[in-house]
Amino acid sequence: MSTATMTAPATATATKAKPRVFSGIQPSGALHLGNYLGAIKRWVAEQDQNDNSFCIVDLHAITVPQDAAALHEATRELAAVFFASGLDPDRVSVFVQSHVSAHAELAWILNCFTPMGWLERMTQFKDKAAREGTERASTGLFAYPALMAADILLYDTDLVPVGDDQKQHIELTRDVAERMNTRYGKDLFVLPRPHISTTGARIMSLAEPTRKMSKSEPEGSLELLAPTDVNRRKIMRAVTDSGREIRFDESRPGLFNLLEMYQLLSGQAREEIEQEFAGKGYGDLKKALAERVIETLRPIQERYNELRANPDHLEALIRRGADRIAPRAQATLKRVQTAVGLG
Ligand code: AMP
Ligand code: TRP
8 A cells, every 4th residue: 555545544553654752741840861861962973863742841840840931941951952952843842831832631530440549659749748748739740740641642653752750650551551542442542652762761869879870969960051060060079989090880989870871972982981091090081071061062052042032932832832733632532532432
């Protein structure tokens, strides 16, 4: 059958030219080199291979208290970082979750098919609710995974690139989808798979190298938009050990992390790097790494500043992402509404 003569079937199993990849990222906290090396850089490299959508999940952000102006600002900041890092608005849909109303609409339906027991078992909810106390934690925080399931299922997503911590949410997405497929027919939802990267998946904190570099721990984090001297200082002060020899040795987590960043940024093989630093000290490695980090971030920061200097253009780019993707979301929503008997 020629694809040219085929009309797209109104089911989830419609033939797709490329795997559909969807990921969401919260507009909260400053993006860091871990986000770049573990996620964004790969998204950029794979933008032709897959049919990619990256969603700035502002509806998820409001599951915990937010300052309104800061949230609005963080949403634009994140969009600008994505484009500045090389995501091409012509090939990838970068959009804001609240600009496509189908997310909230499908989330409501999924809420009605998600047992409370499943949500109660989510470790992210348990952790966050423990911090806030269940009296104060919002219902939105509890239902967070159903909204995430809606994000993913709306686009008949095949692959969801996420960190380890989100695997449980993808499993819940599959469980809800299977439950509804069993009841309404297997073509209702595509079952997505998590895509957890192995190399470069874990950049560690410079201050505490046994913990992941994270938005919530700025001391150990190399922020993508930080001034050059701030990042240089953090690298020069990075926690290492009292050893001397520069080797990829996992039992020396601080050194290993510096070397791993150097490897990812330089594209060199491990042996080559060990040779380069043979007989040299940690200070030399740190200086060389700082240069690599600064070189990588300089063009990103330049493009970022250009994008932020023209807010109308940035706004047009994210609206374009939403306009491109909204018809797909609408088609899935309609399919589900019809199956369930709404409308
Ligand atoms: P988060 O900052 O937790 O919202 O994560 C956003 C994306 O960046 C996810 O795809 C994570 O897997 C990735 N990521 C976050 N922190 C790191 C890290 N320290 N090393 C590698 N990837 C990370
Ligand atoms: N919960 C994810 C996180 O905190 C963000 C997210 C929301 C997401 N919707 C998504 C990730 C859909 C992947 C797919 O990192």
